[in-house]
Every structure is written in structure tokens, then in C-alpha cells.
Amino acid sequence: MLALVAAPGLEDGVALQQVEEPRPQSNQALVEVRAVSLNRGECTALRTAEPGWRPGWDLAGVVRAGSADGAGPREGARVVGWVPGGAWAELAAVRADHLAEVPPAVDLEAASTLPVAGLTALGLLALGGDLRGRRGAVTGAAGGVGRFAVQLARAAGAHVTAIVGRPERAAGLRELGADEVVVGGLEPDGEPFDLILESAGGASLAAALARVSATGLVATFGNSSGEPVTFEPRVFYRKGAPTMRGFFVTWELLGGRIGARELDSLCRMVADGRLRVEIDRRASWREAGSVIRALMDRRVAGKAVLTID
Ligand SMILES: NC(=O)c1ccc[n+]([C@@H]2O[C@H](COP(=O)([O-])OP(=O)(O)OC[C@H]3O[C@@H](n4cnc5c(N)ncnc54)[C@H](OP(=O)(O)O)[C@@H]3O)[C@@H](O)[C@H]2O)c1
Numbered sequence: 001m002l003a004l005v006a007a008p009g010l011e012d013g014v015a016l017q018q019v020e021e022p023r024p025q026s027n028q029a030l031v032e033v034r035a036v037s038l039n040r041g042e043c044t045a046l047r048t049a050e051p052g053w054r055p056g057w058d059l060a061g062v063v064r065a066g067s068a069d070g071a072g073p074r075e076g077a078r079v080v081g082w083v084p085g086g087a088w089a090e091l092a093a094v095r096a097d098h099l100a101e102v103p104p105a106v107d108l109e110a111a112s113t114l115p116v117a118g119l120t121a122l123g124l125l126a127l128g129g130d131l132r133g134r135r136g137a138v139t140g141a142a143g144g145v146g147r148f149a150v151q152l153a154r155a156a157g158a159h160v161t162a163i164v165g166r167p168e169r170a171a172g173l174r175e176l177g178a179d180e181v182v183v184g185g186l187e188p189d190g191e192p193f194d195l196i197l198e199s200a201g202g203a204s205l206a207a208a209l210a211r212v213s214a215t216g217l218v219a220t221f222g223n224s225s226g227e228p229v230t231f232e233p234r235v236f237y238r239k240g241a242p243t244m245r246g247f248f249v250t251w252e253l254l255g256g257r258i259g260a261r262e263l264d265s266l267c268r269m270v271a272d273g274r275l276r277v278e279i280d281r282r283a284s285w286r287e288a289g290s291v292i293r294a295l296m297d298r299r300v301a302g303k304a305v306l307t308i309d
Pocket of ligand 1: 139220222226249
């Protein structure tokens with residue numbers, strides 16, 4: 001079968017190559033992949049990957065063979081799923097508890113955006129507890145996780161501040177539920193936030209630690225800037241009892257704390273219009289290089305999807 005693999009010598013860093021077909025274990029379904037979505041994490045990893053490394057976490061497609069143990073979607077079902085690597089391929093073996101059926105009202109391209117970005121946003125929001133009437137902030141709000149997080153935070157009743165890098169990146173965020181949009185990064189001074197979802201790293205994380213409320217939470221889940229952080233500890237601890245914690249969706253999925261049920265719930269939200277999927281780039285996987293470049297250059301507003309054709 002064909003798959004996109006790391007090709008460090010080539011300009012795009014990826015190439016379509018013949019690889020061995022996956023051999024599913026008893027708890028895995030074999031899925032014919034029709035669409036995959038790109039995530040900053042796997043695109044970053046591609047830059048330093050060994051030749052032949054197989055990227056890809058998110059996929060949507062059709063089950064060719066259900067899992068041998070009888071769990072999960074059966075042959076012919078339209079599904080969305082997550083794998084710990086190798087999704088950018090014609091076939092993937094997917095754990096049944098990481099697969100959900102896609103409702104007829106949702107197309108497979110939209111569904112493919114949900115595993116990493118959607119589950120991360122959902123998992124992060126769950127950390128915040130009851131958000132009704134509380135103040136939430138989302139950094140990297142124009143991106144894949146960010147656009148889902150803004151919507152879910154608003155739906156949970158929070159007052160939402162979306163933080164973006166440049167003015168044009170603010171487009172569409174109010175329509176998704178942001179009450180205010182801050183351009184250029186969070187300032188260290190200003191009204192405190194009860195929940196800050198932070199993925200830019202560096203100065204942005206330092207500012208979040210300064211702006212979190214006395215009992216608030218900073219959830220750190222990314223470092224898009226690649227910068228280390230320095231901060232004044234007293235600004236954090238002297239205000240009361242704020243907390244900072246990490247969140248890693250891979251860890252949650254592999255540990256079975258998040259999976260099919262949450263994917264199913266995201267699919268239903270999309271089907272009945274409670275969650276909007278914003279796909280800014282769609283292309284054949286034969287044009288993967290240019291789409292990866294656009295994502296890494298912060299030119300994708302929302303999600304980028306490749307079709308497997
Ligand atoms: N821990 C986890 O489980 C988990 C799961 C998913 C994602 N992540 C991480 O979370 C982050 C967001 O992921 P994503 O897939 O949503 O990425 P994305 O779609 O590329 O969005 C990233 C956003 O971050 C901002 N950004 C990019 N480079 C930046 C920089 N150098 N300095 C400041 N801001 C920058 C951009 O903001 P502007 O567009 O406004 O410039 C962009 O909208 C990534 O770091 C990713 O690796 C972690």
C-alpha cells in the first residue's frame with residue numbers, strides 16, 4: 001500500500017512510498033483511510049524524523065474488517081479514529097476503543113479533524129470544572145485546537161478571550177464564540193483568568209502564570225514558539241493557590257481515559273451544529289508538502305485536511 005513517510009533529503013520532508021500493509025491485532029479494526037487531518041505536533045516531528053518514519057494520528061475512513069474480538073464498528077462503517085502514528089496511509093489498524101462511527105450528516109473530511117484537536121480541546125475544558133460565568137483564555141486560538149477550544153469554552157458558559165498572533169488571525173473567532181480577541185499575546189498585567197489554555201510557550205506561558213486567578217488553572221499543552229519560559233515565581237504563588245498542569249492527549253488515549261465515547265460525542269456535536277469544523281486547507285495527499293508548510297508558517301486558520309486518493 002502507499003503511505004506518506006519521512007524523507008529528510010527532500011524539500012517537502014515527506015514522500016509517498018510503498019510500505020507493508022498493517023496486520024491488525026485482535027482489538028484493532030482495519031480501516032481504509034479516506035481523509036487525514038494535520039496537527040502541528042506531527043508536522044514538527046517530521047522536521048527531525050529519521051527516513052521512513054510514518055507520521056499521522058488522525059484519520060477517517062471505512063472499516064474493511066472489524067476487530068477480531070468483536071468490539072467497535074463493523075465492516076462497512078464510516079469511522080473516525082486515532083492511531084499513535086502511521087495514519088497518513090491507505091490502510092490503518094486502529095484500536096476499536098479509539099474509533100467512533102461517523103453520523104451520516106458529517107463528512108469524513110470534517111470527522112478527520114476531531115481526534116487530536118477535538119479531543120485535546122474537550123479534555124482541556126474538562127479540567128476547568130464548572131465554567132459558567134468564569135473567565136477563560138485560549139492562546140493559539142486561530143489554530144486547530146484553538147478553534148475547538150473557543151467553541152467548547154463558550155458552550156460551557158465561560159467568558160472567552162481568544163489570543164492570536166496577528167490581526168488577520170482574529171477572523172471568525174467572535175463568530176465561534178469569543179467574547180474578546182487579543183492580538184499579539186497575553187499581557188502579564190490585566191484582569192485575571194480562571195482557566196488559561198496555553199500552547200504558545202515562552203513569554204506566553206509566563207504571562208499566563210501572571211494572569212491566572214487566585215484559584216485558577218493554567219493548562220499547558222504545547223510549545224508552538226519552541227521557546228523556554230522564565231517567570232517570577234512570586235507573581236504566581238503569592239496570589240493564592242493557582243495551579244498549573246500539563247495535558248497530553250496521547251497519554252490520555254493510550255491510557256484509555258479518553259477515546260471512542262468522546263469521539264462519538266464530538267461527532268454528534270458536529271452533526272447537530274453545536275460544534276463547527278473549520279477546514280481552511282483541503283488537498284490531495286499528493287500535495288502534502290505545501291499543506292504542511294502552510295500549517296507550520298501559521299497560514300492555516302483552523303484545520304488542514306488531506307484526502308487519500
Ligand atoms: N498536549 C497535547 O495533547 C496536544 C494536542 C494537540 C496539540 N498540541 C500542541 O498545541 C499547539 C496547537 O496545536 P494545533 O494543532 O492547534 O496547531 P496549529 O493549528 O498550528 O495552531 C497553532 C497556533 O499557535 C500559534 N503559534 C504558532 N507558532 C507560534 C509561535 N511561534 N509563537 C506563538 N504562537 C504561535 C498560531 O497562532 P497565530 O495563528 O495567531 O499566529 C497558531 O494559530 C501545538 O503546539 C501542538 O503541538 C498539544
